Amino acid sequence: MTDLPKRVDIHEEGPREGFQIEPGPISTADKVRFCEALAETGLHDVQCVSFVDPRRVPGMADAVEVAQSIRRRPGVHYSAIALNLRGYERAIQTPLDITGGLQMSASNTFSIRNTNKDNAETLAEQRRQLEFFRDRGIPVDSGIVMTAFGCNFEGGIAPETVRDCVGSLLALADEFGITLDRVRLADTVGWASPASIQRVVGLVRETWPSLRLALHLHDTRGTGLANALMGLQMGIDSFDSSCAGLGGCPFAGHRGAAGNICTEDLVFMCEEMGIETGIDLDALIECARMAEDIVAHPLPGKIMHGGSLTKYRQGAHT
Amino acid sequence: MTDLPKRVDIHEEGPREGFQIEPGPISTADKVRFCEALAETGLHDVQCVSFVDPRRVPGMADAVEVAQSIRRRPGVHYSAIALNLRGYERAIQTPLDITGGLQMSASNTFSIRNTNKDNAETLAEQRRQLEFFRDRGIPVDSGIVMTAFGCNFEGGIAPETVRDCVGSLLALADEFGITLDRVRLADTVGWASPASIQRVVGLVRETWPSLRLALHLHDTRGTGLANALMGLQMGIDSFDSSCAGLGGCPFAGHRGAAGNICTEDLVFMCEEMGIETGIDLDALIECARMAEDIVAHPLPGKIMHGGSLTKYRQGAHT
Numbered sequence: 289m290t291d292l293p294k295r296v297d298i299h300e301e302g303p304r305e306g307f308q309i310e311p312g313p314i315s316t317a318d319k320v321r322f323c324e325a326l327a328e329t330g331l332h333d334v335q336c337v338s339f340v341d342p343r344r345v346p347g348m349a350d351a352v353e354v355a356q357s358i359r360r361r362p363g364v365h366y367s368a369i370a371l372n373l374r375g376y377e378r379a380i381q382t383p384l385d386i387t388g389g390l391q392m393s394a395s396n397t398f399s400i401r402n403t404n405k406d407n408a409e410t411l412a413e414q415r416r417q418l419e420f421f422r423d424r425g426i427p428v429d430s431g432i433v434m435t436a437f438g439c440n441f442e443g444g445i446a447p448e449t450v451r452d453c454v455g456s457l458l459a460l461a462d463e464f465g466i467t468l469d470r471v472r473l474a475d476t477v478g479w480a481s482p483a484s485i486q487r488v489v490g491l492v493r494e495t496w497p498s499l500r501l502a503l504h505l506h507d508t509r510g511t512g513l514a515n516a517l518m519g520l521q522m523g524i525d526s527f528d529s530s531c532a533g534l535g536g537c538p539f540a541g542h543r544g545a546a547g548n549i550c551t552e553d554l555v556f557m558c559e560e561m562g563i564e565t566g567i568d569l570d571a572l573i574e575c576a577r578m579a580e581d582i583v584a585h586p587l588p589g590k591i592m593h594g595g596s597l598t599k600y601r602q603g604a605h606t
Numbered sequence: 607m608t609d610l611p612k613r614v615d616i617h618e619e620g621p622r623e624g625f626q627i628e629p630g631p632i633s634t635a636d637k638v639r640f641c642e643a644l645a646e647t648g649l650h651d652v653q654c655v656s657f658v659d660p661r662r663v664p665g666m667a668d669a670v671e672v673a674q675s676i677r678r679r680p681g682v683h684y685s686a687i688a689l690n691l692r693g694y695e696r697a698i699q700t701p702l703d704i705t706g707g708l709q710m711s712a713s714n715t716f717s718i719r720n721t722n723k724d725n726a727e728t729l730a731e732q733r734r735q736l737e738f739f740r741d742r743g744i745p746v747d748s749g750i751v752m753t754a755f756g757c758n759f760e761g762g763i764a765p766e767t768v769r770d771c772v773g774s775l776l777a778l779a780d781e782f783g784i785t786l787d788r789v790r791l792a793d794t795v796g797w798a799s800p801a802s803i804q805r806v807v808g809l810v811r812e813t814w815p816s817l818r819l820a821l822h823l824h825d826t827r828g829t830g831l832a833n834a835l836m837g838l839q840m841g842i843d844s845f846d847s848s849c850a851g852l853g854g855c856p857f858a859g860h861r862g863a864a865g866n867i868c869t870e871d872l873v874f875m876c877e878e879m880g881i882e883t884g885i886d887l888d889a890l891i892e893c894a895r896m897a898e899d900i901v902a903h904p905l906p907g908k909i910m911h912g913g914s915l916t917k918y919r920q921g922a923h924t
Contacts, residue, residue: 440918478912481878482835509915510871510908511878514831517800546912553828560799560829586904590828594796594864597827600758 293525295564297333298555299502300326301528301548302579304335304369305535307347309547310583316350318582320357325575326531327364330567331551335367336384339375355382371403372413373420380424388421390414390431390457390468394450395439398476402434411456418464428464431457432472432504436488438479445479447491454492458499470500470526475515478508478546482518489522502526505549507533507588512549513557520563529554532576533588550589552576556596569596611843613882615651617820618644618869619846620897622653622687623853625665627865628901634668636900638675643893644849645682648885649869653685654702657693673700689721690731691738698742706739708732708749708775708786712768713757716794720752729774736782746782749775750790750822754806756797763797765809772810776817788818788844793833796826796864800836807840820844823867825851825906830867831875838881847872850894851906868907870894874914887914 303323307314323336336358342349351368358366360383368384370376379386391414393399396407405413421428433453438444454471461468473488489501503519505512505527516527528548535547552572555565569591576592621641625632641654654676660667669686676684683703688694697704709732711717714725723731739746751771756762772789779786791806807819821837823830823845834845846866853865870890873883887909894910 438915438918443915443919443921479915481875483879507908508912509874510868510912511831511875513829514835514875517832517835546908550828556827557799557829557832561801590825590864594826594828597756597761597797600756601761603761 291523292520292561293523293563295525295566296520296558297502297526298331298551298565298567299333299335299367299526299528300331300531300551301335302326302531302534302551304338305530305548306532306579306583308338308340308345309535310347312347312583314347314582316353316357319350319354322575322578322582323354323358323366324361325578326572327361327366329571329575330565331572332363332566333365333367335369337368339368339370339379352378352382355379355384358383373417376417376420376424376426380426386426387430388417388426388428390418390428390460391434392431392453392457393434393439393476394445394453395435395442397441398435398439401441411460414460415463418460418466422464428461428466429469430472430502431461431468431470432474433457434474434476435479436473437475437481437484438477440477447488450488451491451495454496454499458496468499470502472502472504472526472528474504474528475506476504478506480505480515481511482514485515485518486522489519489524493522500526502528504528506546507549508546512546513553516549516554517557520558520561527554531572531589532579532592534579534583547588550576550591552589553591556591570598609841610838610879611841611881613843613884614838614876615820615844616649616869616872616883616885617651617653617685617844617846618649618849619653619866620644620849620852620869622656623848623865624850624897624901626656626658626663627853628665630665630901632665632900634671634675637668637672640893640896640900641672641676641684642679643896644890645679645684647889647893648883649890650681650884651683651685653687655686657686657688657697670696670700673697673702676701691735694735694738694742694744698744704744705748706735706744706746708736708746708778709752710749710771710775711752711757711794712763712771713753713760715759716753716757719759729778732778733781736778736784740782746779746784747787748790748820749779749786749788750792751775752792752794753797754791755793755799755802756795758795765806768806769809769813772814772817776814786817788820790820790822790844790846792822792846793824794822796824796830798823798833799829800832803833803836804840807837807842811840818844820846822846824864825867826864831871834867834872835875838876838879845872849890849907850897850910852897852901865906868894868909870907871909874909888916
């Protein structure tokens with residue numbers, strides 16, 4: 289385990305992932321309260337909302353109001369996503385820390401089903417978005433390759449395909465004089481195993497040794513934290529995750545699509561391995577329980593139900 | 607990942623773990639049906655029941671009837687556990703494949719709370735059991751060290767303590783001229799992390815390089831499969847697990863005690879990593895869904911809800 293990072297960055301996506309897919313309705317006040325509580329745990333990157341078509345995603349109809357209501361804690365990055373220029377136009381009217389990103393799916397079919405655009409059209413749209421970001425002074429910080437480990441429509445994805453996607457995103461960024469802070473490899477529909485993490489991360493890293501890679505993992509088939517462990521062992525120090533395991537992909541093509549890996553379970557694993565997260569695990573577990581109260585049904589996180597080891601360690605030998 | 611085994615043995619504990627803790631009542635016929643279905647998947651070791659005090663564990667009151675009713679499939683080992691001689695007396699009246707085992711808890715306090723015996727009394731009782739096994743011709747095949755990775759009462763457990771427990775069990779076996787087939791290290795109350803798996807397995811293996819080790823893992827805090835991955839990476843080729851994630855420890859001292867790692871999620875991970883299990887994953891997923899029907903509430907297994915990749919791979923590019 290010599291490549292283990294000393295510290296990991298965790299990008300919290302629970303509010304956005306959860307409020308996007310939960311049947312709800314969830315009140316605006318609850319959404320705000322949850323984002324604010326997360327920002328108190330030591331998380332310094334909380335993705336609050338998405339600016340998407342409210343007819344497709346009714347849970348995000350109040351995205352602007354949520355964004356405007358959050359009491360901001362200094363040093364925390366409050367992010368959001370948008371899928372198109374109309375979304376970005378709404379996003380930049382809010383006080384959130386809007387950044388632009390580049391995205392591409394390793395599966396052309398997934399791209400078509402998800403966005404009605406094939407990869408060539410996606411790249412063309414990315415160019416228009418980059419011009420828009422430049423015109424509006426929106427910083428561009430990252431790229432993401434979706435379905436990097438498999439796709440329900442195309443099946444397995446060759447590591448070389450992922451490498452080529454990363455190459456396309458880097459080339460596009462380069463055209464615009466942008467250096468990407470990191471590139472996320474996303475297991476959008478939960479196909480990854482430790483073996484495919486090793487193969488894909490290995491090939492991309494071999495090609496661009498100094499590029500910072502992040503993993504966006506879903507726990508659809510139970511291997512989420514095992515996949516994260518393999519990522520850690522390969523030196524990955526940036527993960528996306530969701531408090532309480534909130535979320536899921538509404539466009540994944542099957543009912544059982546699970547949410548992101550669970551933030552507090554990931555934090556537990558990292559801290560037990562001596563990898564710093566900067567996060568107060570017990571405070572984060574309270575957030576997860578708050579999320580369960582808000583959505584009013586059990587959520588998949590484990591340590592929120594099992595409890596942290598803190599009290600047992602404090603009470604040891606008594 | 608050079609130490610990965612080519613093949614793993616999976617010891618299925620779902621029936622025993624589940625029927626022991628589920629509030630039920632579960633009919634004898636359902637218990638039998640579930641054990642029989644598991645034996646059709648390629649699993650060759652199914653732990654069906656425990657012979658315990660029905661006043662403490664009402665779900666096992668029909669253990670003898672279950673044991674007598676199972677239609678046996680050749681080549682499958684139908685096992686059971688018993689905690690004392692009275693239990694073994696009942697067990698050997700049945701057609702199950704009863705073997706004796708040695709056990710000890712790395713936490714003396716857990717031992718007292720769980721069995722009303724401290725470690726010295728436990729060892730003394732083991733001796734009486736070994737005499738009983740010898741007199742009755744019951745083969746003794748394995749040892750288990752419980753709470754090998756931490757304890758809710760004593761806190762963290764030093765790897766040296768686990769090593770000493772393994773040493774005690776091996777010495778006891780040796781007294782009786784028995785060679786243990788394997789020694790299980792059990793994360794009874796879900797404290798393990800990949801780091802502690804590495805430390806404990808590492809020290810025990812260093813001490814007895816040719817001793818076959820098995821892991822018995824619970825998924826209390828979400829790291830179950832990550833812990834299994836670390837075990838695999840250290841060459842562990844024998845795991846206990848529960849179909850659908852059935853189970854939990856009724857004496858673990860807290861409500862959130864989760865069941866064993868989920869067999870079908872483990873099988874998925876292994877097979878995706880090129881490690882043979884000999885198990886038909888899709889058939890096993892059907893068993894997990896049967897278990898959910900039988901207990902009539904959601905069970906924690908993931909791939910039973912997310913679905914295997916088989917149909918997507920077959921349908922790829924269509």
